[in-house]
Each structure stands twice: as structure tokens, then as C-alpha cells.
Amino acid sequence: MSKSILILCLALLTGCVGHYPQPVPEAAHATLNAQWGSNILMSGGTQVYYVFYDNHCHDTPETGVLGALSASKPEQNQFLIKPDRRIYLQAVSMGIKNRNGDEILVHRTCLNISSFIPKNGAMYRVSHSAPKSGCSLEVIDMQTGTAPDSLVVEEITKECGLGS
Known part of the structure; x- marks a missing residue:
């Protein structure tokens, strides 16, 4: 299963999927400040939104x-990001981990999707964490210190990278 996610991520980064056109700073927008989440599951690696x-x-x-x-x-x-329209924010973390202290490296991938309606002028902090098991995507409205009222943790569908 992680091979299919890795292939998806590489395809997304190499052009099989377009790039989100960020609004110019003078246009209506919300801001996402992305931060590295805690990451025990894997060493180093990459996080992509x-x-x-x-x-x-x-x-x-x-x-x-x-x-x-x-x-x-x-x-x-x-x-x-453009405000006032529900976005589905997908976070992918990829990296490696030594297996039980061995020199054998194991590839790890975590994927999450949350949706919310960003407000014009708002700033959000997003972080994708990979603890010992599973992973999670946190979205916080920096003005209130809480998740946006419209936040929904979405089920990951096959089209979003997890094949059966």
C-alpha cells in the first residue's frame, strides 16, 4: 500500500497533477503557515500539501x-489560498525508519485529508504529525487558537491515493 502512495506522490510532484494557483498577495486570500509536526514514525523525509x-x-x-x-x-x-470556498487539504509525509534498531530501512508514508472553508484574511497553522502509529493533520485558526468551525476530517478515498 505504501508503494502506491509513494508512486502517487512522485506523480503529483512531477506534473501528473497541476499546481494550485495561489492568489497574489493583493487579492482576497487566507494564509496557511505550514509547520513540521512531531514525527516519530519516520526519520527526515518530506511533507507535501x-x-x-x-x-x-x-x-x-x-x-x-x-x-x-x-x-x-x-x-x-x-x-x-483562496477564501470562502471549501478546500480539501491533503497532507502527505514520507520518510524512512530503521526497523527495530536494525540497519534495515523501512519506507513509511502517511496521508491525511481535512476540509474547511478558509476565511478571507485569516491565518491558519497546519501541521502533519506521524507518531508511533498512524498520522494526523492539524488545522488551527491562529486568531482563535482552535480548529475552524467548518473543519471536517475526511475519509481517504481510492482516488486520493489509497488503492484496495
């Missing part, structure tokens, strides 16, 4: 890759 307008990750000219997190340049981890 995608934006879609439905829970089946249908690619359109207005959706796709939002961006990857940069560990060395955190100022690049801020993304502008």
Missing part, C-alpha cells in the same frame, strides 16, 4: 500541489 475542491482529489486547473515544506527555509512554508 495539496489542495482540491472535492473529497475525491479530482484535479482541475484550480487545484493540485500547494507545496512541500522546507526544513532549511521555513519562510517558504507559507501558502496563500
Whole structure:
């Protein structure tokens, strides 16, 4: 199953899925400040965010890759999104982990999708965590310190990367 997610992620990053067109700073927008979540499941790795307008990750000219997190340049981890329309935010973390202290490396992948309606001018903190088991995507409205009222943790469908 993790092979299919890895292939999906590589395909998304190499152009099989478009890039989300972020609004210009002068246009109406909300801001996502992406931060590295706690990550016990894997060492190093990559975190990538995608934006879609439905829970089946249908690619359109207005959706796709939002961006990857940069560990060395955190100022690049801020993304502008269009407000007042439900977005489906997909987070993917990929990395490796030593198996039980052995030198054998095991590939790990975690995928989550949450949806919410961003408000114009709002700032949200997003982080994708991979603890010892499972993973989670946190979205916090930075003004209130809580999750947005419209936040829904979505079921991951086959179209979004998990094959049967």
C-alpha cells in the first residue's frame, strides 16, 4: 500500500497533477503557515500539501500541489489560498525508519485529508504529525487558537491515493 502512495506522490510532484494557483498577495486570500509536526514514525523525509475542491482529489486547473515544506527555509512554508470556498487539504509525509534498531530501512508514508472553508484574511497553522502509529493533520485558526468551525476530517478515498 505504501508503494502506491509513494508512486502517487512522485506523480503529483512531477506534473501528473497541476499546481494550485495561489492568489497574489493583493487579492482576497487566507494564509496557511505550514509547520513540521512531531514525527516519530519516520526519520527526515518530506511533507507535501495539496489542495482540491472535492473529497475525491479530482484535479482541475484550480487545484493540485500547494507545496512541500522546507526544513532549511521555513519562510517558504507559507501558502496563500483562496477564501470562502471549501478546500480539501491533503497532507502527505514520507520518510524512512530503521526497523527495530536494525540497519534495515523501512519506507513509511502517511496521508491525511481535512476540509474547511478558509476565511478571507485569516491565518491558519497546519501541521502533519506521524507518531508511533498512524498520522494526523492539524488545522488551527491562529486568531482563535482552535480548529475552524467548518473543519471536517475526511475519509481517504481510492482516488486520493489509497488503492484496495
